[in-house]
Amino acid sequence: MLVDPTKGISLTRCIRVGDLVVAYERHDTMKAVKVCDSLVLQNRFGVFKHLDWIGNPFGTKVFSKKGRFVYILAPTPELWTLVLSQRTQILYIADISFVIMYLEIVPGCLVFESGTGIGSLTTSLSRAVAPTGHVCTFDFHEQRVASAREDFERVGVSHLITVGVRVQGEGFPDEFSGRAHSVFLDLSQPWLAIPLAGKMLKPDGILCSFSPCIEQVQRSCETLRSSFTGLVEVLLSTYEVREEKINCFQGYEGGSLVCPPCKKKQRPSEGSNVQKNLCSPVVMARPSGEDRDHTGYMTFARLRCL
Amino acid sequence: MSQNKVQSEPIQNPRVTWEGCSVLLDVNNGDRLLFARLSPGATLKIGNKNCSLHPLVGCPFGSLFQVENKKEGPNLCRFVPSTEDNHVQEKGDCPIKKETKDNRAIIDNNKAQSLSGEDIDAMRRHGATGDEIVEALIANSATFEKKTSFSQEKYRLRKQKKYAPRVLLRRPTSFSICEAYFKKYPIRIGFMREDTLSLLLSMANVTANSDVLVVDMVGGILTGSVAERLGGSGYVCNTYLGSTPPPMDIMRMFNLNYETCMRVVRCSLNDLCSVHNGIFEQFDQHEDSSNAESQTSQTTVSETTIPSVSKSCKPPKAGENASEKLLKLWKENGFSSLIIAAPELDAWSLVKDLLPVLSYSAPFAIYHQCLEPLATCMHNMQLGKMAIGLQISEPWLREYQVLPSRTHPCMQMSAFGGYILSGTRIHSNLFSSE
Numbered sequence: 001m002l003v004d005p006t007k008g009i010s011l012t013r014c015i016r017v018g019d020l021v022v023a024y025e026r027h028d029t030m031k032a033v034k035v036c037d038s039l040v041l042q043n044r045f046g047v048f049k050h051l052d053w054i055g056n057p058f059g060t061k062v063f064s065k066k067g068r069f070v071y072i073l074a075p076t077p078e079l080w081t082l083v084l085s086q087r088t089q090i091l092y093i094a095d096i097s098f099v100i101m102y103l104e105i106v107p108g109c110l111v112f113e114s115g116t117g118i119g120s121l122t123t124s125l126s127r128a129v130a131p132t133g134h135v136c137t138f139d140f141h142e143q144r145v146a147s148a149r150e151d152f153e154r155v156g157v158s159h160l161i162t163v164g165v166r167v168q169g170e171g172f173p174d175e176f177s178g179r180a181h182s183v184f185l186d187l188s189q190p191w192l193a194i195p196l197a198g199k200m201l202k203p204d205g206i207l208c209s210f211s212p213c214i215e216q217v218q219r220s221c222e223t224l225r226s227s228f229t230g231l232v233e234v235l236l237s238t239y240e241v242r243e244e245k246i247n248c249f250q251g252y253e254g255g256s257l258v259c260p261p262c263k264k265k266q267r268p269s270e271g272s273n274v275q276k277n278l279c280s281p282v283v284m285a286r287p288s289g290e291d292r293d294h295t296g297y298m299t300f301a302r303l304r305c306l
Numbered sequence: 307m308s309q310n311k312v313q314s315e316p317i318q319n320p321r322v323t324w325e326g327c328s329v330l331l332d333v334n335n336g337d338r339l340l341f342a343r344l345s346p347g348a349t350l351k352i353g354n355k356n357c358s359l360h361p362l363v364g365c366p367f368g369s370l371f372q373v374e375n376k377k378e379g380p381n382l383c384r385f386v387p388s389t390e391d392n393h394v395q396e397k398g399d400c401p402i403k404k405e406t407k408d409n410r411a412i413i414d415n416n417k418a419q420s421l422s423g424e425d426i427d428a429m430r431r432h433g434a435t436g437d438e439i440v441e442a443l444i445a446n447s448a449t450f451e452k453k454t455s456f457s458q459e460k461y462r463l464r465k466q467k468k469y470a471p472r473v474l475l476r477r478p479t480s481f482s483i484c485e486a487y488f489k490k491y492p493i494r495i496g497f498m499r500e501d502t503l504s505l506l507l508s509m510a511n512v513t514a515n516s517d518v519l520v521v522d523m524v525g526g527i528l529t530g531s532v533a534e535r536l537g538g539s540g541y542v543c544n545t546y547l548g549s550t551p552p553p554m555d556i557m558r559m560f561n562l563n564y565e566t567c568m569r570v571v572r573c574s575l576n577d578l579c580s581v582h583n584g585i586f587e588q589f590d591q592h593e594d595s596s597n598a599e600s601q602t603s604q605t606t607v608s609e610t611t612i613p614s615v616s617k618s619c620k621p622p623k624a625g626e627n628a629s630e631k632l633l634k635l636w637k638e639n640g641f642s643s644l645i646i647a648a649p650e651l652d653a654w655s656l657v658k659d660l661l662p663v664l665s666y667s668a669p670f671a672i673y674h675q676c677l678e679p680l681a682t683c684m685h686n687m688q689l690g691k692m693a694i695g696l697q698i699s700e701p702w703l704r705e706y707q708v709l710p711s712r713t714h715p716c717m718q719m720s721a722f723g724g725y726i727l728s729g730t731r732i733h734s735n736l737f738s739s740e
Contacts, residue, residue: 024694024695027695027697056733057666057667057733058665058666058667058733059665059666059667059668059730059731059732059733060666060732060733061732061733071694071732073667073730074667076511076669077508077511078508078509078511078669093505093508093509094501094505094701096508097501097504097505097507097508097509098500098501098504098505098703100504100507100508101480101481101500101501101503101504101507102481102504104477104479104481106534106535106537107514107535107536107537107538107539108537124508127511127513128513128535130513130514130515131514131515131539132537202321203321203366203368204321204366204367204368204477214713217708217713218708218713221708226387228708230705231705231706231707231708232703232704232705232706233703233704233706234501234701234702234703234704235701235702236505236699236700236701236702237699237700237702238697238698238699238700239677239681239698239699239700239725240698241681241684241685241688241698243685283678283681283682283685284681285677285678285680285681285698297706299708302368304368304386305366305367305368305369305370305386306386
């Protein structure tokens, strides 16, 4: 995912065979594709040959025979999260970005995560610790562990992530005791893992437990006791933007009824008392209806310094 | 798992303080937040006394200190709370007993406490610890026993804060710095809340080895946060309108190491665009821009005085002018992302000039306190087909308190985090498969 230290970031590099790209149709429809000269991408806009993309820069607009288009973008963890979100319920960008900041994750950190789930957060964690840090992530589901490994390989971050199997109640690897900067838990019964996770943390290291239900939070807090530092919920509302022509009315008395004063001068109309004018178009924003609601509560704690 | 690929220390930001480092001091659990530098002779004013900050040098971040009364004066002593201390939730080991008391019989007439101010001073002179004074006050309070257990806890806490104040030594990070400023001096950071800042960093894909272009008119907190995430690789180029760069004081609180500081550079918008457009001008070296970093200006969030910093304690200089070599590199490759946090500037005018210097497929994120400038900017970008994935988001953050039988959202919620316009720059070349 373009974190190659030898080349630095060079987004003017052209698309090559073997690259993972994101084919962007709309803000809520996009697909991750591995470029291969013999394959095509097929969607409701038509057929797109990979061959046509090769040699062009990222960000290019490509057309199908039908004349419809998609954009070919370089993958980022945000785009990856959006791609994955079409598969299943996961952590979204508001939660991910807040967690990374609160957990003070910077290049070189060692971070533990359990469960991996679909790897959406894991990818963002790997970006934050690159190039010298590492993410150790665990899931109880062997199939998921295997898929996650494949995904990280595709996205090019497998050198930063180690995926393992860990069942509920089992501890984390002893060799890393006291070495983790932060731990993230997304489990159905986090209170079982909290003491085990605590063993992994350095003093003043931070833990985050993500739970959809308040009962899970309360039980987790009982286990955390005075290490608890905060409980938070984050969301993103989105706005849509449109240009509108507003109707301005002048009432009988000459006072305007509805909107801010018109730029256009009042022109006497033929025999009508009510004058209707169109103001120059105004750009307006309003909340969009597609907002996501509750994802989960994030409980934070710090390991005491002794 | 192979041991050698798992590193254990970040490139910067050690876990133990050193002389001259920047620290965030949290007095009495969030009541007072201030930044300080652990230079020789640095002090902290608590109540009406000055305490030396010297005991804090060489201690791990996260250590707790309590003000103790010594013969020489008040002193900050390292303190480890026992597990029975601090919170009522510790007593939650036994089932919550039904509260039988209430405060109906308690009359607030200021006569409940039998210890006088002179008595307390006398105790201090005899070397009584803060905790002992608190216990004495409780013992001498006529109404203490009649209070509910929640009231008793509140009373004990109030007395402890006054007679045995505690100071938590916190590491300055983008999160703790933003949180402190947002609580105490939000205007200095353009009312940018910590979740908003975290979103800017994610949406702009800030990572090692990237070249991030920023317009930072929020005191330097954005530049510092980006530099922290770069961790000593890549570059952050801080660009500005006009000929005088805006202040970057907040960046000095980050404890960024030498390598990271060297990768924070500046370039005026004029110079950046003219180099990009192929007009190689002789740009003048602004003498005052580098001096801005070495000023010992008052940048703390409270009244603590910072004594003049000796040479050995001086933080490494950041914000040198971008070299011609770098500018040429950026002209060829473009920047990998753009972040704008300039509450007093018009978003569209900046974006118009800056989007062309980004790489194609580069993400950008623009913060503003108000919706309208971002709406106009988004609309113009849509018309000009300059970007895709355009979205205006409003971050929402709610904090909760969690205590037995008292879990609920905090009484005060910040409604104000501003708005972010994000998107991805695209290649405007039309390419058809036919």
